[in-house]
Amino acid sequence: xxxxxxxxxxxxxxxxxxxxxxxxxxxxxxxxxxxxxxxxxxxxxxxxxxxxxxxxxxxxxxxxxxxxxxxxxxxxxxxxxxxxxxxxxxxxxxxxxxxxxxxxxxxxxxxxxx
Amino acid sequence: xxxxxxxxxxxxxxxxxxxxxxxxxxxxxxxxxxxxxxxxxxxxxxxxxxxxxxxxxxxxxxxxxxxxxxxxxxxxxxxxxxxxxxxxxxxxxxxxxxxxxxxxxxxxxxxxxxx
Numbered sequence: 001x002x003x004x005x006x007x008x009x010x011x012x013x014x015x016x017x018x019x020x021x022x023x024x025x026x027x028x029x030x031x032x033x034x035x036x037x038x039x040x041x042x043x044x045x046x047x048x049x050x051x052x053x054x055x056x057x058x059x060x061x062x063x064x065x066x067x068x069x070x071x072x073x074x075x076x077x078x079x080x081x082x083x084x085x086x087x088x089x090x091x092x093x094x095x096x097x098x099x100x101x102x103x104x105x106x107x108x109x110x111x112x113x114x
Numbered sequence: 115x116x117x118x119x120x121x122x123x124x125x126x127x128x129x130x131x132x133x134x135x136x137x138x139x140x141x142x143x144x145x146x147x148x149x150x151x152x153x154x155x156x157x158x159x160x161x162x163x164x165x166x167x168x169x170x171x172x173x174x175x176x177x178x179x180x181x182x183x184x185x186x187x188x189x190x191x192x193x194x195x196x197x198x199x200x201x202x203x204x205x206x207x208x209x210x211x212x213x214x215x216x217x218x219x220x221x222x223x224x225x226x227x228x229x
Contacts, residue, residue, distance in 0.1 A: 001173045032215075032216055034217060034218070043220040043221060043222055043223070044220050045220075046217035046218065049216060049217050091157075093216055099210075100145055100164045100170070100210055101162060101170070102147065102159065102218065103159060103173070104149070104157040104158075104159075105156050106154075106155060106156035107156050
Protein backbone atom coordinates (compact mmCIF):
# COMPACT_ATOMS: atom_id res chain seq x y z
CA UNK A 1 0.00 0.00 0.00
CA UNK A 2 1.41 3.38 -1.01
CA UNK A 3 1.55 5.80 1.91
CA UNK A 4 0.22 9.25 1.03
CA UNK A 5 0.20 11.62 4.01
CA UNK A 6 -1.48 15.00 4.30
CA UNK A 7 -0.96 17.62 6.98
CA UNK A 8 -2.47 19.20 8.88
CA UNK A 9 -5.56 17.06 9.37
CA UNK A 10 -7.70 20.17 9.88
CA UNK A 11 -7.24 23.91 9.80
CA UNK A 12 -9.32 26.87 10.94
CA UNK A 13 -8.48 30.28 9.50
CA UNK A 14 -10.08 33.71 9.33
CA UNK A 15 -11.37 35.19 6.10
CA UNK A 16 -8.50 36.89 4.31
CA UNK A 17 -5.78 34.68 5.78
CA UNK A 18 -3.49 32.80 3.44
CA UNK A 19 -2.90 29.15 4.17
CA UNK A 20 -1.05 26.13 2.89
CA UNK A 21 -1.07 22.38 3.38
CA UNK A 22 1.25 19.53 2.53
CA UNK A 23 0.99 16.22 0.74
CA UNK A 24 3.85 13.72 1.17
CA UNK A 25 4.25 10.63 -1.00
CA UNK A 26 6.87 8.00 -1.86
CA UNK A 27 9.11 9.49 -4.53
CA UNK A 28 9.75 6.19 -6.28
CA UNK A 29 7.24 4.94 -8.86
CA UNK A 30 5.77 8.42 -9.38
CA UNK A 31 3.55 9.21 -12.35
CA UNK A 32 1.36 12.15 -11.30
CA UNK A 33 0.06 13.99 -8.23
CA UNK A 34 -3.57 15.13 -8.09
CA UNK A 35 -5.29 17.70 -5.86
CA UNK A 36 -9.07 17.64 -5.33
CA UNK A 37 -11.50 19.86 -3.45
CA UNK A 38 -14.44 18.13 -1.74
CA UNK A 39 -17.22 20.40 -0.53
CA UNK A 40 -19.90 19.10 1.80
CA UNK A 41 -22.79 17.35 0.01
CA UNK A 42 -20.96 17.52 -3.33
CA UNK A 43 -18.60 15.25 -5.27
CA UNK A 44 -14.83 15.80 -5.19
CA UNK A 45 -13.60 18.00 -8.03
CA UNK A 46 -10.13 18.13 -9.51
CA UNK A 47 -8.02 21.22 -8.86
CA UNK A 48 -4.68 20.21 -10.37
CA UNK A 49 -2.89 17.27 -11.94
CA UNK A 50 0.87 17.68 -11.73
CA UNK A 51 3.46 15.49 -13.40
CA UNK A 52 6.82 17.26 -13.60
CA UNK A 53 9.28 17.99 -10.82
CA UNK A 54 9.16 21.72 -10.12
CA UNK A 55 5.66 22.06 -11.59
CA UNK A 56 3.69 25.03 -10.34
CA UNK A 57 0.01 25.36 -11.16
CA UNK A 58 -2.45 28.14 -10.37
CA UNK A 59 -6.21 28.52 -10.48
CA UNK A 60 -7.41 31.87 -9.20
CA UNK A 61 -6.29 32.19 -5.55
CA UNK A 62 -5.20 28.58 -5.32
CA UNK A 63 -1.79 27.35 -6.41
CA UNK A 64 0.26 24.18 -5.99
CA UNK A 65 3.89 23.13 -6.26
CA UNK A 66 5.46 19.73 -6.75
CA UNK A 67 8.78 18.20 -5.70
CA UNK A 68 8.99 14.63 -6.98
CA UNK A 69 12.58 14.06 -5.83
CA UNK A 70 11.76 14.58 -2.16
CA UNK A 71 8.14 13.45 -2.48
CA UNK A 72 5.97 16.39 -1.49
CA UNK A 73 3.48 18.87 -2.87
CA UNK A 74 2.16 22.09 -1.33
CA UNK A 75 -1.26 23.63 -1.89
CA UNK A 76 -1.58 27.36 -1.19
CA UNK A 77 -4.73 29.43 -0.83
CA UNK A 78 -4.25 33.19 -0.88
CA UNK A 79 -6.80 35.37 0.89
CA UNK A 80 -9.07 32.54 2.05
CA UNK A 81 -12.81 33.02 1.65
CA UNK A 82 -15.65 31.16 3.43
CA UNK A 83 -16.46 29.41 0.13
CA UNK A 84 -12.98 27.82 0.24
CA UNK A 85 -14.16 25.73 3.20
CA UNK A 86 -13.85 22.12 2.06
CA UNK A 87 -11.76 18.99 2.40
CA UNK A 88 -8.66 19.11 0.22
CA UNK A 89 -7.42 15.74 -0.98
CA UNK A 90 -4.22 14.78 -2.72
CA UNK A 91 -3.80 11.53 -4.64
CA UNK A 92 -0.72 9.79 -5.99
CA UNK A 93 -1.01 8.24 -9.42
CA UNK A 94 1.61 5.52 -9.40
CA UNK A 95 3.63 4.38 -12.39
CA UNK A 96 5.15 1.09 -13.45
CA UNK A 97 3.09 -1.99 -12.71
CA UNK A 98 0.74 0.12 -10.58
CA UNK A 99 -0.07 2.49 -13.45
CA UNK A 100 -3.69 3.57 -13.23
CA UNK A 101 -3.88 3.20 -9.46
CA UNK A 102 -4.68 6.42 -7.57
CA UNK A 103 -4.05 6.43 -3.82
CA UNK A 104 -5.49 9.24 -1.71
CA UNK A 105 -4.24 10.89 1.45
CA UNK A 106 -6.57 11.37 4.44
CA UNK A 107 -7.36 14.95 3.44
CA UNK A 108 -7.07 18.36 5.09
CA UNK A 109 -10.33 19.87 6.33
CA UNK A 110 -10.24 23.66 5.89
CA UNK A 111 -12.74 25.91 7.65
CA UNK A 112 -12.67 29.62 6.81
CA UNK A 113 -14.47 31.79 9.35
CA UNK A 114 -16.08 35.07 8.20
CA UNK B 115 -25.36 16.00 -19.41
CA UNK B 116 -22.20 13.93 -19.23
CA UNK B 117 -21.31 12.49 -15.90
CA UNK B 118 -21.27 9.59 -13.51
CA UNK B 119 -24.43 8.19 -11.98
CA UNK B 120 -24.37 6.11 -8.84
CA UNK B 121 -27.38 4.32 -7.43
CA UNK B 122 -28.89 3.91 -5.00
CA UNK B 123 -27.95 6.98 -2.99
CA UNK B 124 -28.88 5.29 0.29
CA UNK B 125 -29.06 1.56 0.94
CA UNK B 126 -29.84 -0.50 4.01
CA UNK B 127 -28.82 -4.11 4.19
CA UNK B 128 -29.23 -6.88 6.69
CA UNK B 129 -26.16 -8.77 7.82
CA UNK B 130 -25.41 -11.72 5.59
CA UNK B 131 -26.89 -10.19 2.45
CA UNK B 132 -24.99 -9.29 -0.69
CA UNK B 133 -25.73 -5.90 -2.22
CA UNK B 134 -24.74 -4.37 -5.56
CA UNK B 135 -24.00 -0.68 -6.08
CA UNK B 136 -24.41 0.66 -9.58
CA UNK B 137 -22.02 3.04 -11.35
CA UNK B 138 -22.64 4.25 -14.90
CA UNK B 139 -20.66 6.86 -16.86
CA UNK B 140 -21.32 8.51 -20.22
CA UNK B 141 -17.99 10.33 -20.42
CA UNK B 142 -16.44 7.64 -22.65
CA UNK B 143 -13.70 7.13 -20.06
CA UNK B 144 -11.55 4.02 -20.16
CA UNK B 145 -10.77 3.76 -16.44
CA UNK B 146 -13.22 3.38 -13.56
CA UNK B 147 -12.67 3.20 -9.81
CA UNK B 148 -14.43 2.34 -6.57
CA UNK B 149 -13.43 4.04 -3.33
CA UNK B 150 -14.69 3.72 0.19
CA UNK B 151 -14.76 6.47 2.80
CA UNK B 152 -15.05 5.94 6.54
CA UNK B 153 -15.30 8.74 9.12
CA UNK B 154 -11.92 10.33 9.77
CA UNK B 155 -10.27 8.47 6.92
CA UNK B 156 -9.41 9.31 3.36
CA UNK B 157 -10.68 7.56 0.26
CA UNK B 158 -9.47 3.98 0.11
CA UNK B 159 -9.29 2.16 -3.22
CA UNK B 160 -11.35 -1.03 -3.50
CA UNK B 161 -11.05 -1.95 -7.19
CA UNK B 162 -10.12 -0.25 -10.43
CA UNK B 163 -10.45 -1.09 -14.09
CA UNK B 164 -8.49 0.36 -16.97
CA UNK B 165 -10.30 -1.48 -19.75
CA UNK B 166 -13.38 -3.59 -20.38
CA UNK B 167 -13.20 -7.16 -19.03
CA UNK B 168 -10.18 -6.35 -16.87
CA UNK B 169 -9.88 -5.03 -13.32
CA UNK B 170 -7.35 -4.90 -10.50
CA UNK B 171 -7.63 -5.12 -6.74
CA UNK B 172 -7.05 -1.95 -4.81
CA UNK B 173 -5.90 -1.73 -1.21
CA UNK B 174 -9.06 -3.08 0.46
CA UNK B 175 -10.60 -5.54 -2.04
CA UNK B 176 -11.46 -8.30 0.44
CA UNK B 177 -15.20 -8.86 0.66
CA UNK B 178 -15.94 -6.99 -2.56
CA UNK B 179 -16.34 -8.02 -6.19
CA UNK B 180 -16.68 -6.08 -9.45
CA UNK B 181 -17.31 -6.65 -13.13
CA UNK B 182 -16.57 -4.57 -16.23
CA UNK B 183 -18.61 -6.05 -19.05
CA UNK B 184 -19.30 -2.67 -20.65
CA UNK B 185 -17.18 0.46 -20.86
CA UNK B 186 -19.94 2.54 -19.27
CA UNK B 187 -20.63 0.33 -16.27
CA UNK B 188 -18.63 -0.80 -13.23
CA UNK B 189 -20.93 -2.31 -10.56
CA UNK B 190 -19.59 -3.12 -7.10
CA UNK B 191 -20.96 -6.03 -5.07
CA UNK B 192 -20.50 -5.88 -1.32
CA UNK B 193 -20.59 -9.48 -0.21
CA UNK B 194 -21.44 -10.98 3.16
CA UNK B 195 -17.70 -11.64 3.57
CA UNK B 196 -17.05 -7.91 4.00
CA UNK B 197 -16.73 -7.60 7.78
CA UNK B 198 -17.56 -3.92 8.12
CA UNK B 199 -19.50 -2.77 5.06
CA UNK B 200 -21.19 0.31 6.52
CA UNK B 201 -19.52 3.19 4.68
CA UNK B 202 -19.82 5.81 1.95
CA UNK B 203 -18.88 4.48 -1.50
CA UNK B 204 -17.66 6.68 -4.34
CA UNK B 205 -17.29 5.70 -7.98
CA UNK B 206 -15.01 7.61 -10.33
CA UNK B 207 -13.79 7.50 -13.91
CA UNK B 208 -10.93 8.96 -15.91
CA UNK B 209 -9.07 8.79 -19.17
CA UNK B 210 -5.47 7.69 -18.85
CA UNK B 211 -2.57 7.97 -21.27
CA UNK B 212 -0.32 10.80 -22.37
CA UNK B 213 -3.07 12.70 -24.15
CA UNK B 214 -5.08 13.05 -20.95
CA UNK B 215 -4.58 14.55 -17.51
CA UNK B 216 -5.99 11.46 -15.80
CA UNK B 217 -8.11 13.53 -13.43
CA UNK B 218 -10.92 11.66 -11.75
CA UNK B 219 -14.59 12.52 -12.22
CA UNK B 220 -16.72 11.36 -9.31
CA UNK B 221 -20.29 10.27 -8.80
CA UNK B 222 -22.35 11.54 -5.90
CA UNK B 223 -21.78 8.45 -3.80
CA UNK B 224 -23.82 5.68 -2.20
CA UNK B 225 -24.21 5.36 1.55
CA UNK B 226 -24.56 1.76 2.69
CA UNK B 227 -25.76 0.94 6.19
CA UNK B 228 -25.80 -2.59 7.52
CA UNK B 229 -28.50 -3.15 10.12
